[in-house]
Amino acid sequence: MTDQAAHVLTTGERGVRTITLNRPEVLNACNLALLQALGQALRDAEKDESVRCVVITGAGRAFCSGQDLADVADRYTSPEPIELGSHLRKHYHPVIVRLRTMEKPVVAAVNGVAAGAGCSLALACDVRIAAESASFIEAFVNVGLVPDSASTFMLPRLIGVGRALEMCFTGRKLAAAEALSLGLVTRVVPDADLPAECAKLAQKLSGMPTRAIGLTKRALNAAWTADLESQLEYEAMLQTTAGQSHDHREGVLAFMEKRPPKFLGR
Numbered sequence: 001m002t003d004q005a006a007h008v009l010t011t012g013e014r015g016v017r018t019i020t021l022n023r024p025e026v027l028n029a030c031n032l033a034l035l036q037a038l039g040q041a042l043r044d045a046e047k048d049e050s051v052r053c054v055v056i057t058g059a060g061r062a063f064c065s066g067q068d069l070a071d072v073a074d075r076y077t078s079p080e081p082i083e084l085g086s087h088l089r090k091h092y093h094p095v096i097v098r099l100r101t102m103e104k105p106v107v108a109a110v111n112g113v114a115a116g117a118g119c120s121l122a123l124a125c126d127v128r129i130a131a132e133s134a135s136f137i138e139a140f141v142n143v144g145l146v147p148d149s150a151s152t153f154m155l156p157r158l159i160g161v162g163r164a165l166e167m168c169f170t171g172r173k174l175a176a177a178e179a180l181s182l183g184l185v186t187r188v189v190p191d192a193d194l195p196a197e198c199a200k201l202a203q204k205l206s207g208m209p210t211r212a213i214g215l216t217k218r219a220l221n222a223a224w225t226a227d228l229e230s231q232l233e234y235e236a237m238l239q240t241t242a243g244q245s246h247d248h249r250e251g252v253l254a255f256m257e258k259r260p261p262k263f264l265g266r
């Protein structure tokens with residue numbers, strides 16, 4: 001295993017690829033090696049047709065503490081102006097875009113704190129299941145920054161603008177129970193049950209019609225900026241594609257024959 005690969009662990013079981021951020025000593029903070037390994041793991045999961053659901057989680061007691069501040073510390077002792085935009089464009093944006101556009105369900109198993117860009121990472125996943133001890137912090141303001149890695153895009157859509165502004169302005173920690181009440185996560189489970197509960201959900205999702213799920217993700221992504229007529233047209237176009245899939249035919253036949261469907265993901 002290379003040093004870079006060690007920053008992210010991947011395991012696979014029956015159609016599910018689990019990606020574990022693995023720098024527990026710094027709460028899985030993102031240095032360059034971790035971001036590159038994560039990008040590669042996501043590319044591999046997207047390309048591999050046998051993978052029909054992706055789970056992202058963190059090793060140890062945290063999900064991800066965001067940018068590794070030690071990794072960029074030398075910029076702060078140099079008199080040169082600090083330029084963060086290119087770092088984001090090069091290392092974070094490809095990860096976030098892939099999460100949002102990958103035509104497979106992505107589940108965040110939020111096992112602990114998700115802070116800064118680590119919070120953004122959780123928000124960019126399709127479904128969030130949190131352990132009771134998990135928390136979410138839009139920590140950017142605490143270091144004089146603007147929420148990035150699509151937090152300003154995802155957060156207001158998930159919990160509303162007012163709550164998003166409060167969370168981002170204060171940089172306060174949102175506990176799992178509050179995250180559930182705001183709709184930031186869909187479920188909270190006891191810490192010890194998180195891996196098994198997420199595996200159960202991922203197994204279920206990996207047996208669903210993956211093509212239809214991918215097209216549904218496209219439709220919901222598009223809906224954020226669409227008007228009614230164009231969204232209706234887009235749905236009709238996507239439905240034409242879904243209607244030609246193996247799994248649509250199988251779903252209808254299985255219903256008529258009163259048997260469980262066997263979806264192949266295509």
Ligand code: LHQ
Nearest residue numbers: 025026027029065066067068069070084115116117139140
């Ligand atoms: C860390 C980190 C960390 C390094 C914990 N880095 N070591 C920013 C800049 C540049 C370009 C692009 O984008 C961004 C986006 C961002 O993500 S900005 C936001 C960056 N993240 C933060 O500001 C969060 C910093 N961390 C914290 O506030 C706390 O660690 C939290 C609240 C996450 C957890 O607190 P505790 O549970 O009390 O743990 P701890 O603070 O004791 O951390 C444990 C260790 O992990 C500790 O190391 P040590 O050697 O003392 O045991 C921390 O230094 C290290 N660590 N986060 N982001």
